[in-house]
Amino acid sequence: MYGKYCIFRLTTSKQKLIAGFEIQAAVANLRANSKLELKPTVLEDTEEKKVIQRFTPLGVAVGIVPWNFPLMIACQKIGPAVMSGCTTIIKPSPYSPYTDLKVVELAQQFFPPGVVQVLSGDDTLGPMLTEHPGPAKISFTGSSFTGKKVMASASKTLKRVTLELGGNDPAIICEDVDFEKAIPKIAFTAFIHSGQVCAAIKRIFVHESIHEKFRDALVEAVKQFKVGPGDEEGVTHGPIQNMMQFNKVKNLFADIEKEKWTVATGGRSDLGRPGYFVEPTIIDRPPIDSRIVTEEPFGPIVPIVTWNDEASVIKEANNTKMGLGASVWSRDIERAQRIADQLEAGCVWVNNHAELSNNTSFGGHKESGIGYEGGLGGMMGYCNAQSVHITKK
Structure with missing residues (x-):
């Protein structure tokens, strides 16, 4: 009775072509992120000293997901968060909660308790998460209007933000x-x-x-x-x-x-x-x-x-x-x-438009966003950079 995409399409208003594309894109994105690694880099190595740059996880990362591509964009946030060593809380849109609730339910079968979580609620939930002192990072995808509110709210505790916003x-x-x-x-x-x-x-x-x-x-x-x-x-x-x-x-x-x-x-x-x-x-x-x-x-x-x-x-x-x-x-x-x-x-x-590679970073200029999703650039957004200076003599 129920086809592969039936529930997904009924809850997000998608035709089969777009639903299928989103599922394939989500899988490809997770696979691409699983191969990424931010390795320590030796910047200087002499007889007197050694300088290493490394990247450490920020901590708790909140991923605020829109209603147009809830599966794909949730996976774009879960992948780099866990690969960088962060835990993550996904907050779905009130217009498409079921998809992300199910994604996290499946993820919890493979990750240790608490690593991938989900909180669903109405429009009052987002500000609670962006203002709370616990999360160290907010990754938001949505309108530029709301993105500015997210940035203002997150600034109270100087959270790191990635904003993937609208375009024209x-x-x-x-x-x-x-x-x-x-x-x-x-x-x-x-x-x-x-x-x-x-x-x-x-x-x-x-x-x-x-x-x-x-x-x-x-x-x-x-x-x-x-x-x-x-x-x-x-x-x-x-x-x-x-x-x-x-x-x-x-x-x-x-x-x-x-x-x-x-x-x-x-x-x-x-x-x-x-x-x-x-x-x-x-x-x-x-x-x-x-x-x-x-x-x-x-x-x-x-x-x-x-x-x-x-x-x-x-x-x-x-x-x-x-x-x-x-x-x-x-x-x-x-x-x-x-x-x-x-x-x-x-x-x-x-001679093309909107065709993306999972190996590249995606982000906007001007009011279309801050920071990047995807690739090593996206993963770095979940990390602190740390320089280690070692004196040998």
Whole structure:
């Protein structure tokens, strides 16, 4: 009766493709972290003295997990915490508690008592954990708005913090882009998980000379999407996960008529069926200062903006408080890399977007975060650096 992903999808509003991806990503992340080791480094070794740098665990680390990828992100926090020698307390989102309760239940079969714990509760629980003098580290994934509150709360006891926050990722499309390869990737990455991904494409900057051709091709790709419950045959995009986020997305959709934006496809935030379903929507050439361009929607609505000057598009792409991810799409790799090198983002891709490696550190610039998740850089966030000075003579 129950398939491999059934309970998982029912409790997190995911279709099978995204649920399967999350499970695979969580496993891959844990395996990658299990191979990492912060070894002591000899910085100086002479007849008179020896200097060693080593890393010691901070102690208790709290991992505050969001609702969009509760399994994957919990594992991203558990792995480096225990591998660095910390104990960890996972705090799930009130919108998706069961996944993390189950993950920790399974983890406790393999770790000594108390090493991996979970505390579930409402919105009052987070501040209790961030203010408590016991934890030495807070790793938070969520909105920039809440991240600032976490940082302020943790500062009372000078806790170490890692903040992986929101993004407003630009994709810069050059006139020589490979349409056949780029369109499917851009459509997928802009609307993956109905836009509820921090590193999804949020702003598409298309060279003016190919604007209509690109727009029409992207619209055709997006029209192939099917919105519905995760267990319904053929569904590619599920609902918005909760009422709070659904209302935020609806508020943004209300601006379509109010601001007279041009809708290339979609436009409906009410599909006339039970559930928080929203139609994948492309807004064609809205004003550069409109909300759909300047704010992160965290829903299935994406603007297309045109450009014809390289310096100007780089400036506009960077004209945001966020700096999580960015991408450049061109057949000319040298040119694409030149543009990419000038983008203010923690991760930059050429001819791809949001494809991560477990061996690299992931983090944001500006208001998209502090610190890193993943790789040795992520593990170092759970440690104190200690220099040992040994006098030989």
